[in-house]
Amino acid sequence: MLDSRLPKIGFIGVGRMGLPMCANLARAGHRVHASDVRPEREKDVVAAGALWAASAAEAAAGAEVLVTMLPGPEEVRAVMLAPGDALEALAAGATWIDMTSNSPALVAPIREQAERRGVRVLEAPVGGGVPAARAGTLHLFVGGPADLLARHRPLLDVLGDPERIIHLGGPGTGYTAKLLANLLWFGQAIATAEALLLGRRAGIDLAVLREALGSSAASSTFVRRDLDALFAGDYLESFGLDRCCEELETVTAMADELGVPFELSHLVERTYQRALDRYGAVDGELLAIALLEEQAGLRLRP
Structure with missing residues (x-):
C-alpha cells in the first residue's frame, strides 16, 4: 500500500539487481517510477508494484529521490548527462543516490553539475548479489554527507542490512x-x-x-x-x-x-x-x- 509520507522515488536500471530493489521499495509503500533502456522491462516493473516511466527523464521528473542502479560508469554518464535527461529533470532539493559500482573520477563532474543545480548526491554502491537484492540485505558502501545519509537512512534500510550500511566518508569513498x-x-x-x-x-x-x-x-x-x-x-x-x-x-x-x-x-x-x-x-x-x-x-x- 502506498504511503503518502514516504518520498517519491525515480528508479533507473531494473536489471538483475535493480528489479528486486525496485520491488522492495514498492513493497515498503514508496511510489516508484522506474525506467530502463529496455522497454520490454515494463511488464516486470508493473508486476513488481512500481509505475513504468518511458524514459530516464520521466522517472526523474517530480522525484524527491532518484536512484540509479546501472551496469557501470558510462551508463550513468549517459543517463545523467544526456540533453533533456535525468539530471535536467530533477528539481532543486531532490537527492540523487547512485548505487552503481562506479568510478570516483568519472562521477565527480556529474556530482558537481548536480550540486550546482541544487541536487544533493549520495553514493551507495552495493554488494551481496541478486539474493541479497531480493532479500533487502545488501551491503551498502556509502560516500557523501553524513546528514544526507541520515535523512535517507529509512529508504536505504529497505534495500540493505542496516548493520551493513557503512558510511565511508565524503564523496568518492563509497565507490x-x-x-x-x-x-x-x-x-x-x-x-x-x-x-x-x-x-x-x-x-x-x-x-x-x-x-x-x-x-x-x-x-x-x-x-x-x-x-x-x-x-x-x-x-x-x-x-x-x-x-x-x-x-x-x-x-x-x-x-x-x-x-x-x-x-x-x-x-x-x-x-x-x-x-x-x-x-x-x-x-x-x-x-x-x-x-x-x-x-x-x-x-x-x-
Whole structure:
C-alpha cells in the first residue's frame, strides 16, 4: 500500500539487481517510477508494484529521490548527462543516490553539475548479489554527507542490512571501498584457484583440501562460501566478465595515479583481461578461474 509520507522515488536500471530493489521499495509503500533502456522491462516493473516511466527523464521528473542502479560508469554518464535527461529533470532539493559500482573520477563532474543545480548526491554502491537484492540485505558502501545519509537512512534500510550500511566518508569513498572489496574478492578467487589446482595435481582430494584450508589461517569467505558454486561448475553468471575487467582497470589506474605499489593487483587485472580475451564479454565472475583450469588441464570439481 502506498504511503503518502514516504518520498517519491525515480528508479533507473531494473536489471538483475535493480528489479528486486525496485520491488522492495514498492513493497515498503514508496511510489516508484522506474525506467530502463529496455522497454520490454515494463511488464516486470508493473508486476513488481512500481509505475513504468518511458524514459530516464520521466522517472526523474517530480522525484524527491532518484536512484540509479546501472551496469557501470558510462551508463550513468549517459543517463545523467544526456540533453533533456535525468539530471535536467530533477528539481532543486531532490537527492540523487547512485548505487552503481562506479568510478570516483568519472562521477565527480556529474556530482558537481548536480550540486550546482541544487541536487544533493549520495553514493551507495552495493554488494551481496541478486539474493541479497531480493532479500533487502545488501551491503551498502556509502560516500557523501553524513546528514544526507541520515535523512535517507529509512529508504536505504529497505534495500540493505542496516548493520551493513557503512558510511565511508565524503564523496568518492563509497565507490572506492566497493572497488577495493571487489578487487580483494577477485584476487582471492585467483589465489584460491591456483592453490586448489596445485593441491589436486599433487593428489589431495579437493573436498578435504577445502576443509583444511577453511579451518586454517588461509580461510576466507571465498573458501567457505563461494567454492560451492565453483565446485558445481557455476562460474557466477550474475555479472559480466567485461565489467569485472572494467572495475579492475579503474582501481589499478587509481593506484597508479596515487603512487601506491599495486603489483599483485595488476597481475589479477591481467589474468581477468586474458580471460576476457579468451571468452569474450560474457557473464561469469569466475571465468578467470576457468582460464586457469583450461591451462592446467584440470577442472576444480570434487
